[in-house]
Amino acid sequence: MAPLPPPRAAAGEDAGPALNSRELLQGALESVSKGTTVLIVGIVLFLGLSFLGRVVAARALSVESFGEFNLGVSFTTLLSIMILLGLNQALARMLAWEQDAGERRTLIRWAIGVAAISSAAGSIAVFVAAPGIAALFHNPELVPVFRLMSITVGFGAITPVFASIFQGFHNVVPNALFNQIINPILFLTFVVLLFEFNFGLTGVIIAYVIANGVALIGIVLYTARRLPRLLPKTATRPARPNPMLWTLTLSLWGVASLGFVTGYADTIVLGVYRPSIDVGYYSTSITISRVVLLAAQALTYIYLPMSARLARLNAHDALRSTYVTATRWILVLTFPLFLLFVFAPHLTIAFLFGKKYEASATSLQFLAAAAFFSNIAGPVSATLGGLGMARTQLWTSSTSAIANLALSFGLVPTFGILGATTAWAVARCLYPGLGLTALHRTHGITPFRRVLLLPVVVTLAIGIPVFVAAELLHPPGVVVIPLFFFGAALYFFALVATRSLLEGDLAALAIVERLLRRPLPQVRRWILRRAAPDPFLDASGPKGP
Secondary structure: OOOOOOOOEEEEOOOOOOOHHHHOOOOHHHHHHHHHHHHHHHHHHHHHHHHHHHHHHHHOOHHHHHHHHHHHHHHHHHHOOHHHOOHHHHHHHHHHOOOOOHHHHHHHHHHHHHHHHHHHHHHHHHHHHHHHHHHHOOOOOHHHHHHHHHHHHHHEEEEEEHHHHHHHHOOOOOHHHHHHHHHHHHHHHHHHHHHHOOOOOHHHHHHHHHHHHHHHHHHHHHHHHHHHOOOOOOOOOOOOOOOOOHHHHHHHHHHHHHHHHHHHHHHHHHHHHHHHHHHHHHHHHHHHHHHHHHHHHHHHHHHHHHHHHEEEEEOOOHHHHHHHHHHHHHHHHHHHHHHHHHOHHHHHHHHOHHHHHHHHHHHHHHHHHHHHHHHHOOOOHHHHOOOOOOOHHHHHHHHHHHHHHHHHHHHHHOOOOHHHHHHHHHHHHHHHHHHHHHHHHHOOOOOOOOOHHHHHHHHHHHHOOOHHHEEEEEEEHHHHHHHHHHHHHHHHHHHOOOOOOHHHHHHHHHHHHHHOOOHHHHHHHHHHHHHHOOOOOOOOOOOOO
């Protein structure tokens, strides 16, 4: 495990655990809930707007053109991650750990400088090498796709660095505002506008480039305005950053790159061996399945610096408890999507993308099931990162990536979409599974307690028959909307019926209170009356699963 540097205590901050575990737990969950309030708004808008943008593009384009667009996105995103070198995650972790203002300013200055140089080099390289990249996929039509998208390689490499600055300060507003709201709004707007002028695939790509470019400009301006308030320019700063920044960057570069291989290698390999129309079908199912992962990604974005803080304070009981609670929060949004995508796939695809994409229904079922398992394992990656377990992240990511590559090259040439589906599903399950095993062995962290498992069983027992019936009855596609809300309400009902609410869920109530702009004291008392003993903090509570 790559050790984190000893922190410098900020003025007025205790270097040790001055608070007890329960107080630290509540403070940590409140920190998460504050960020999650913003992220919930952001993720709802992101889901609606970005999904609508993809849906508009998929419905207007042929299946083959939609496949070419997704090949371009997958390949350029891979290069963005490769040249980013894991710098964004390393910077967020170091800022959360480091307390000296001067050291923080040096970390930020060097991170931005390195990201700017690598971003420019990456974009130029893709533009020049576009013919060779297109030849890899045996499709000369991809040359203009890669050339147009080459600029987004740089955008994708530097934008996360600016977002990570505020992530290190537990501020998720920039990420939610620019990446989850402004970016998809612009993509949707320009897709619709350019389709009106019959730009076709070129219009979709231009819309994608504009959306990414404006998001970058916005977050740069936001940083220039807000950063001086967080870190005064008068702070004494060293000439060079703590060397641990580069150690973590290199470790996390492997993790991030291998993580991308886990998520996208199957799509790229499918494009090498199969025609673009197959990529179009597969892109439909994988795009929908990744929606299942967004809830976890939103919450774990703020969970990483919070877990680093608890680790710094040696608050291991609070960390174990927040892990269980955070996993249950993830499932509130995960469950309705899982039930829809796995047990009513034809209904979902026909409603969202149109009947011409229904051939991807079987693929969607397997992919969504794998995504659900990844979520129920909890915020594995963020916790490994917060604890500084970079080596564990590296070997778990390596195993997952190797499995994806091996299965992709072994199965895709023969089985096409089914082979790519198998590769992604296996790799998606391996990474959180291995990471959670390591967390449980070294720190006793696991989400699989009664307060999580019992509501899951009840929700599945009631939900599966309802969603299967909806699929078999072939109702109008719009029924997908009430089914989603039914799935979310069903999971909440299961939490209450099985007495699986925890005192820590009061922090989740704070999200609702902020959104409604009013306190809910009766609901707060109702939760307290029905709260189960915390499996880690209550001596009288259950100690095992």
